[in-house]
Amino acid sequence: GENVEQHPSTLSVQEGDSAVIKCTYSDSASNYFPWYKQELGKRPQLIIDIRSNVGEKKDQRIAVTLNKTAKHFSLHITETQPEDSAVYFCAASGWDGNKLVFGAGTILRVKS
């Protein structure tokens, strides 16, 4: 089955700097890759997603890139702010879209 690896496990950046979180997946049939932000004790919230027919997608300060050949995708956050501090999860979903397989998460700390 699908396996998603996520790195780094923790990431500390200065306010205003960029943050990059990387994920790799194992199943070449996966075609949907969402990113979720989770604040302490709260639900995961979708922040951006990308489908396999697109290489890059951007939404204001957040962007996601996908390399299907290498089976990895990345989250890029520019001009980080303290409120970006949270746990970020990547996930992958296969051709049938029946479930999401999550990465282990990245704790992002933005220092002001």
Place this chain on the structure above:
Amino acid sequence: EPEVTQTPSHQVTQMGQEVILRCVPISNHLYFYWYRQILGQKVEFLVSFYNNEISEKSEIFDDQFSVERPDGSNFTLKIRSTKLEDSAMYFCASSEYRGDQGYTFGSGTRLTVV
């Protein structure tokens, strides 16, 4: 914005007891899911449900678990005989299409087994 609603927000139960976790998915959504998250760990898929039947389940979803959509709005997860290791946050989710469209999570039920 439509929400997935879960009740209770926190449930404490004794080992061996049965618990039922309740979810109200978004009204026009057709696909329903349960996930769990042990404290400090990643979110893990338990089961997906469509057209009144389970469409996929994980290894975690063994015989002690069951799901039901008893009426047109509720979606429940039953754990028959709880174990200490069932302590986790349980998230319900729903989507209008198969999981790659508009996947919305509920706020979760924190289950504590003592």
